[in-house]
Amino acid sequence: MKRAIVLVLDSFGIGATSDAARFGDAGADTLGHIAAACAQGRADVGRQGPLHLPNLARLGLFHAHADSTGSPAEGVTLPADVSGSYGHARELSSGKDTPSGHWEIAGVPVLFDWGYFTDTQNSFPPALIDELVERSGLPGILGNCHASGTTILEHLGEEHLRTGKPICYTSADSVFQVACHEQHFGLERLYALCETARELLMPWNIGRVIARPFVGETAADFVRTGNRRDYSIAPPAPTVLQKLVDELNGEVVAIGKIADIYAHCGITRTLKASGHDALFDATLSALQAAGDNTLVMTNFVEFDSSYGHRRNVAGYAAALEAFDRRLPELLSLLKPEDLLILTADHGCDPTWPGTEHTREHIPVLATGAGLVPGSLGRRDTFADIGQSLADYFGTSPMDFGRSFL
Numbered sequence: 001m002k003r004a005i006v007l008v009l010d011s012f013g014i015g016a017t018s019d020a021a022r023f024g025d026a027g028a029d030t031l032g033h034i035a036a037a038c039a040q041g042r043a044d045v046g047r048q049g050p051l052h053l054p055n056l057a058r059l060g061l062f063h064a065h066a067d068s069t070g071s072p073a074e075g076v077t078l079p080a081d082v083s084g085s086y087g088h089a090r091e092l093s094s095g096k097d098t099p100s101g102h103w104e105i106a107g108v109p110v111l112f113d114w115g116y117f118t119d120t121q122n123s124f125p126p127a128l129i130d131e132l133v134e135r136s137g138l139p140g141i142l143g144n145c146h147a148s149g150t151t152i153l154e155h156l157g158e159e160h161l162r163t164g165k166p167i168c169y170t171s172a173d174s175v176f177q178v179a180c181h182e183q184h185f186g187l188e189r190l191y192a193l194c195e196t197a198r199e200l201l202m203p204w205n206i207g208r209v210i211a212r213p214f215v216g217e218t219a220a221d222f223v224r225t226g227n228r229r230d231y232s233i234a235p236p237a238p239t240v241l242q243k244l245v246d247e248l249n250g251e252v253v254a255i256g257k258i259a260d261i262y263a264h265c266g267i268t269r270t271l272k273a274s275g276h277d278a279l280f281d282a283t284l285s286a287l288q289a290a291g292d293n294t295l296v297m298t299n300f301v302e303f304d305s306s307y308g309h310r311r312n313v314a315g316y317a318a319a320l321e322a323f324d325r326r327l328p329e330l331l332s333l334l335k336p337e338d339l340l341i342l343t344a345d346h347g348c349d350p351t352w353p354g355t356e357h358t359r360e361h362i363p364v365l366a367t368g369a370g371l372v373p374g375s376l377g378r379r380d381t382f383a384d385i386g387q388s389l390a391d392y393f394g395t396s397p398m399d400f401g402r403s404f405l
């Protein structure tokens, strides 16, 4: 029986890549800088002391990090006995965004350039906004700038409630984000607006439109909800997910934002859940129900959206420790022939200037399926994961990547 589980810890980078300087990210290190802050007592909010990830450590996380950066993370002990196969991978894709990372993990790197809105103010072309306003019957828009999604709610959330104008913003990523109040503006109306924006943005080659619903009545208490929705374009070639479905009639269970990120291509079941515990629970039940030729893939989004972008080191550390505590539940469900892979889609170093992603190696932690514990070394592309999955299931090979099985 072939069953693979891929857990994407969104934004969990383990050290800058050799091309990071091109992104302004030379020296970024999501894991290393979190561990250092913990070791130095600078992350004692809601948690205490050195970063404690015993289960990830046993799978080889800190070994992979040391191989990636050249030195062990501060304040952590590298276990003598490692039970997993561990490596770190570079990114071939031109960007450091979520779709690029996920598609490359699935064997399809993004070798073209996305469209970006590079102006930090008045970021969107007037003709685009005019058409969006007209087609959606809006009184206008707010924002029209680069912004952090929580800060912009503090600045413009109340004006949004007064005027009914959606808050549109972007970032260094190829995104068009729309924040609207779930009740005052309406959730379904926000989704419809995003669908129109998705259509209008096709010629601009923008990777994603993201609906960012929020609740609350004043700047002090606005909070984004789990009803976020990502409208991605389709991957440029069949991913390993698609091949598993098309060639082997397999099952692909997408948990969290996975289905949205692959534009619902190559997915047979979608499970939504809000918060890491609920995502973990959904992963466990999907695995318990999984039959032959099944891939269960989960994205743990809070690392990125609640802690990485928010530059919240203690929060990121606490979320990693909580994830680590639950890992034995998953490991105990695995059958020897199952393949488990833990990885990430890019970095988002919470100590780095700004609020953007960081260009980093991702961890590749694999166990099961006859893998021998030990180092997988530096991998040239995230697509080694996709190629390994193709190899494991026996689909036709991917065009990119080298199997580590």
Ligand SMILES: O=P(O)(O)O[C@H]1O[C@H](CO)[C@@H](O)[C@H]1O
Pocket (backbone or CB within 6 Å): 098, 147, 148, 149, 150, 170, 171, 172, 173, 175, 177, 210, 305, 309
């Ligand atoms: O600041 P928020 O709204 O979380 O936005 C972040 O999330 C987007 C998608 O990952 C990125 O473009 C980044 O800007």
Ligand SMILES: [Mn+2]
Pocket (backbone or CB within 6 Å): 010, 011, 097, 098, 304, 345, 346
């Ligand atoms: Mn991401």
Ligand SMILES: [Mn+2]
Pocket (backbone or CB within 6 Å): 011, 098, 304, 305, 309, 348, 357
């Ligand atoms: Mn992000």
